[in-house]
Amino acid sequence: MQKGAIYSHEPSPGPLWNKAFAAALLVASTGALAILLRVFFGLGFSTNLNDGHPWGLWITWDVLVGTGLGCGGFGLALLVYALDKREFSFLMRPAILTGALGYSFAGFSVILDLGRYGNVYHLFMPSHWQFNSVLFEVALCIMAYTLILWIELVPAMLERRLILGYRIRPNILVRWLYRLLFVVLALGMLLPIMHQSSLGSLLIIAGHKVHPLWQSILFPAYFLISAILMGYGAVVIECYLASSLHGTPFEVRTLGRLSGIAAWLSLLYLFVRLEDLTFRGLWAEALKGWPGMLFVVENALYVAPVWIVANKERRNNAGWQFVAAILFIAASALYRFNAYWFAYNAHVPWRYFPSFLEILVVIGLIGMEVVLYLAAIHFFPILPVSRPVLASSEK
Amino acid sequence: MRMNRRDFLQNLAIGGGALSAPSFANARQDKALSSEALGLLYDATKCVGCQACVVACKEVNAMPPEFSDPDHLWDAPLGLSASTRNVIALYKEGGRQSFVRQSCMHCVDPACVSACPVKALTKEPKTGVVRYDAETCIGCRYCMVACPFNVPKFEWGSAYGKIVKCQLCDHLLAKGEQPGCSSACPTGAIQFGGVQKLLQEAHARLKASPDAYYSKVYGEKEGGGTQVILLSALPFEKLGLPDLPDVSSATLSETIMHTTYKGFGMPIFLFALFAFMARRNLHKDKGKEE
Known part of the structure; x- marks a missing residue:
């Protein structure tokens, strides 16, 4: 069946305006109100951030998890364009769309989180560039990659010849885009390697404030692998969405292979992580107290999907694949939450739990992403559709 | 086994060295103290906890009062915090007690300066004062994450807040005066001067009365050294000062950054590799379609 299928991308069927879209729109507008409150009344009013926890939910969820889930396009690009694994190419488009939205909203969330957002243009002024700052590198690199993601979506948009009544004709700009597509794709592989690893390096300077179980010189490696795993997880879930919307079969074999690759990456991650602990003699610490428990749960979440995928029957079963995808995402998300929040302790009498408004903004941003995602898959050929070719018509 | 932070960081460095030995070839050197560096010596054994330094600091820096009593009568x-750049805290243990002063330590190799993405935090090359410029700051608060002493504080109450921290009264230094805290101190517990001289003075006091002091000048080496140094009768960890390694966390952070991105070699190499492979694989596609 695998060989006897034709893949294409098609706009999602049915009307855009349905219950799901309306619900997302409602959530998005509630979030917009919460955002206004933050803008007018400031961070102290709208968040529970404090002098002991200067970074909170918006950074951990929107930036660390949001961009991680958006790394599907990056992870697949490595397989498809660097390693020439063509079988995965039909998964690219939805992953790029998720990436473009995830990264754009991460950027938006950072602007909300900035205390002095009016000065954000300083990041573009060479006189202010600070090359010793990990955050400077992360900021510029994430902005550049967000742009690359939207450029990578242009071919999909151009397939639809009519956009809002305007006829799109491939002009000289578009021809150049196709000619230079390999440059865009190469940047699309390089930039995430740079900033996803640097999201880990960001914490090195915090030194003793990050619990020893997490504070490691190997932060960059862990963050890079966790980003790819979250990306692959998101791809599997999106595939589910595509096949249920189009009523087409779920691509179990291809996704089984993708889950297999994710499992190998997880094993590599676990090996390095545990070896790192052994080397630093932290095993006694690992099983102690609240941080020890978080550590055990986090790593159990990495082991569980490997166990699922290790068995061939489970690997090629849609339900198990879905569970494994969720676990890959949960493990990496918890790792990032632990490093930035749960295991971050400035040794001051300040505790942090997000405020209602902080949570509302996060949910609102998810609503906005869903609205834009549904609109994008409605108007443009993004979601993959596989049409099985009958044995008789093969040949 | 309980490890202290120094052991942990040493192990970290050893582990890192073994795991990525070549990347440490270009390890960034720790920054050295400027010969003209200015700072403060706080001697906890001389401090009576009168908070005159707190009042003076607020006065010369035009800082608002901060109430901790229900009737909002006392600036206490x-x-x-964003309203308090300098404070005296009390540590009590059994029959013993000690005051301790908290403020910006004006590190020799400040993590906040290394962390700031837009140069809002800078270290004055001569005096070594760590300055903050609100006009430059984007409010990312990475300095707060980076500072080992949790000194930078954010104005959470404002809709467009800024970072607040001690600037060693550089506006007074410019006029040839000394900082508000040291000039107000009635017992000489806070002494302003050149850091080299203050270090000599601190060691002289340790030598003269070894029984009166815990035998360490805090800040001489901690975190790569600080320009605000402390003497105390009690161990400094008890007074809430972190037990830091002798190098600044900025050293490790910058070493990792600059070895990875040295001459942009690695990114350029990866880009070339990816571009080559993507181009080849895209061409294959074309061949198939035609």
Whole structure:
């Protein structure tokens, strides 16, 4: 069946305006109100951030998890364009769309989180560039990659010849885009390697404030692998969405292979992580107290999907694949939450739990992403559709 | 086994060295103290906890009062905050007690300066004062994450807040005066001067009365050294000062950054590799279609 299928991308069927879209729109507008409150009344009013926890939910969820889930396009690009694994190419488009939205909203969330957002243009002024700052590198690199993601979506948009009544004709700009597509794709592989690893390096300077179980010189490696795993997880879930919307079969074999690759990456991650602990003699610490428990749960979440995928029957079963995808995402998300929040302790009498408004903004941003995602898959050929070719018509 | 932070960081460095030995070839050197560096010597054994330094600091820096009593009668800050750049805390243990002063330590190799993405935090090359410029700051608060002493504080109450921290009264230094805290101190517990001289003075006091002091000058080496140094009768960890390694966390962070991105070699190499492979594989596609 695998060989006897034709893949294409098609706009999602049915009307855009349905219950799901309306619900997302409602959530998005509630979030917009919460955002206004933050803008007018400031961070102290709208968040529970404090002098002991200067970074909170918006950074951990929107930036660390949001961009991680958006790394599907990056992870697949490595397989498809660097390693020439063509079988995965039909998964690219939805992953790029998720990436473009995830990264754009991460950027938006950072602007909300900035205390002095009016000065954000300083990041573009060479006189202010600070090359010793990990955050400077992360900021510029994430902005550049967000742009690359939207450029990578242009071919999909151009397939639809009519956009809002305007006829799109491939002009000289578009021809150049196709000619230079390999440059865009190469940047699309390089930039995430740079900033996803640097999201880990960001914490090195915090030194003793990050619990020893997490504070490691190997932060960059862990963050890079966790980003790819979250990306692959998101791809599997999106595939589910595509096949249920189009009523087409779920691509179990291809996704089984993708889950297999994710499992190998997880094993590599676990090996390095545990070896790192052994080397630093932290095993006694690992099983102690609240941080020890978080550590055990986090790593159990990495082991569980490997166990699922290790068995061939489970690997090629849609339900198990879905569970494994969720676990890959949960493990990496918890790792990032632990490093930035749960295991971050400035040794001051300040505790942090997000405020209602902080949570509302996060949910609102998810609503906005869903609205834009549904609109994008409605108007443009993004979601993959596989049409099985009958044995008789093969040949 | 309980490890202290120094052991941990040493192990970290050893582990890192073994795992990525070549990347440490270009390890960034720790920054050295400027010969003209200015700072403060705080001697906890001389401090009577009168908070005159807190009042003076607020006065010369035009800082608002901070109430901790229900009737809002006394300016009584409980710790550093966006309204308080300098505070005296009390540590009590059994029959012993000690005051301790909290403020910006004006590190020799400040993590906040290394962390700031837009140069809002800078270290004055001569005096070594760590300055903050609100006009430059984007409010990312990475300095707060980076500072080992949790000194930079954010104005959470404002809709467009800024970072607040001690600037060693550089506006007074420019006029040839000394900082508000040291000039107000009635017992000489806070002494202003050149850091080299203050270090000599601190060691002289340790030598003269070894029984009166815990035998360490805090800040001589901690975190790569600080320009605000402390003497105390009690161990400094008890007074809430972190037990830091002798190098700044900025050293490790910058070493990793600059070895990875040295001459942009690695990114350029990866880009070339990816571009080559993507181009080849895209061409294959074309061949198939035609």
